[in-house]
Amino acid sequence: MDLFAFIHKNARECVDLTLEHVWIVGLSVFLAAIIAVPLGILISRNERMATKVLNTANILMTIPSIALFGLMLPVLALAGHGLGKVPAVIALVLYSQLPIIRNTYVGIKNVPPELVEAGRGMGMNRWKRLKEVEIPMAIPVIIAGLRTAAVMNIGIAAIAAYIGAGGLGVFIQQGIARVYEEMIITGAILVAFLAIFVDAGMALIERALTPEGVKISRRAGQ
């Protein structure tokens, strides 16, 4: 078995599949954020809705990915997208809802009540409070949710190769079919590295986007 020889020989494909993987995950997290962040903010204002939305997102999480692909196949097939990237991205967007909604909700809920009170008392309307106080205070927690979603999606996207979505899962799926060990291991290692890399990258983004004053007060609180 010569892993390095395999990687060397297939360097081009390694890069292409990695980029494809990043594209699927990136797109799905982006789309998920557009839906889940506003939803998280919305439910932080309404307890009853919060319970319902969080429960629904919880249930979505429990569906095995292979089963979800199977369930979507006949529905999306009607639109001619039963296989390929479309069902993969849709599934990833669904899986991302829970971590992003939950973190946004918790982040906004955890803004100290006296800040909201002071903002109201000074005559900041809802939108101003959200924009100038609540979101900046919650940003580290919201980004942490995106980070969880991204790392999780890298793993799930590998399975999406079975429905022809492409990405690093292709190595694993084909390797298994051909009993080609080097191929399987290369796919697995690249997926793992990608996850570690993205996790570290998101940590940097989290730090960069956290307002300076919030970092100082967190340090002072410790």
Added chain:
Amino acid sequence: MIQYKGVSKIFGSGPTAVTAVNNVTLHIEEGQLVTFLGPSGCGKTTLLRLTNRLLRLTSGRIIIDDRDIMSWDEVRLRQSMGYAIQEIGLFPNKTIYGNIAVVPRLLKWDEKRIRERAEELLIMLRLEPEKFLGRYPAELSGGQQQRIGVARCLAADPDILLMDEPFGAIDPINREGIQDEFLKIQARLRKSIAFVTHDLYEAIKMGDKIAIFKEGRLIQYDTPEEILMRPINGYIEDFVGSDRALKVLGLLKAGDSMNRDSSNTVNVSANADEALRFMRDKNHSSIVVIENGKPVGHVKKERLRVGEAQLKSIAEPYPFHINVKDNLRDVLSNMLLHDIKELPVVDEKGDLTGTISFDNIHRHIIEIYSQRPEQDNAP
């Protein structure tokens, strides 16, 4: 000017309803600081929060400068008043400048004007603008944060301030300091202020008037002196405490009680013979020795011997002088500490304006307590 007319607030409904504020009528005059005082749950904070419509009135009216608060847009109403809370609530993500700028920005002031205002406010609160404006709240001490809370509340120069235990979160020593500063600022700005506190001393010190609440009702609304000297009922009596006569001392000034009679002063240039003759003629047991109108010391009759000695060398210097503005509690405490029965009272320039003794204070207190309130004098 704030007028509360039959204001009530009921939380909940049916059998679980709680009346937090019960038919309160009171009037905060232009430029006055009124403290809302009472135990927790007495409705003082609720009344404050009704004023800027953080809570909705159940019944009654609140009128600010002849305009019913219900006729305002609630956000505009709040922007027109300063608001400070015990927890301060500075925004950690904003710099000190950003915090002070919140309301001016809502009011669309231009940045140059906001910056000037922020600098002015920091100087007023004795914090260096160049050092503090760019910092974040977490980098400041509790006392400094509280000052910024006050600055933020004053930022857009509102006529009305609502303050809910604004100095409640700092230690007693710093609190004294910031109270004194705030009183100085208020003496200059003359805002109309509703100031919630549960601390009797703070209420007495800060308030032009005190409103004392119990279970949502306004029990007594009067000046601190009146409340201490003539509590309207047992509740107020208990609230102000059995040492209320001593608390009154904290409100009275040396200038009000002193003996203005200056017939017992002798110039420092006189000698012992002259002084002795003067005391015999005028029947004084002691004299105050002055030089250029300023007290230098005192001489007791029994200490004087016939002779040529200059008073300057005989006079016993006073351990300190009392200022006309010192309160009687401090005066009395100093008398006890230094075992001295009579002290000279001086004005801002250090000139002698009178003397003060135990007797003077005692007589003054008796006099005040024997005065009947005006309405009792009516035939």
